[in-house]
Amino acid sequence: MTGDFIDAETALARGLLNRVVDEDALDDAVADLCARIIRHPPVAVETGKRMFYQQIEMPLAQAYELAATTMACNMMAEDTLEGVQAFIDKRPPKWEHRD
Structure with missing residues (x-):
């Protein structure tokens, strides 16, 4: 400051x-x-970066709302589901770069 x-x-x-x-x-x-x-899904990395920069200019409550919405949407992405299944199967994930 x-x-x-x-x-x-x-x-x-x-x-x-x-x-x-x-x-x-x-x-x-x-x-x-x-x-x-x-090692993380490319879509999640891209989304995280974009959300970080969007939040910089937002009031805290709005930033939290954006984060919650973004994370909920990310949990439904095909690559996220692949990551969960790979974890269950004890294998490396095969990212398809899908959201």
Whole structure:
């Protein structure tokens, strides 16, 4: 809010970051994060990003309503159903990029 610059350790301590890595470990950390993201249904990742940016400008109550509606719709997506079935079957999901 002040516009002051802060270092990574301060941002981490204030809860603005969830992790800080050394520069020499950055490529591996990014690759790990990307690998974790791509395990999720692409439609859900896209929807989550879009919802995040929509909520930035909304009052809190409206943002909660958008989140609830979006999550309910996402639960009916074919890729979500595939993810649940894959979990039950103890197999990797086969994402079809369907909503």
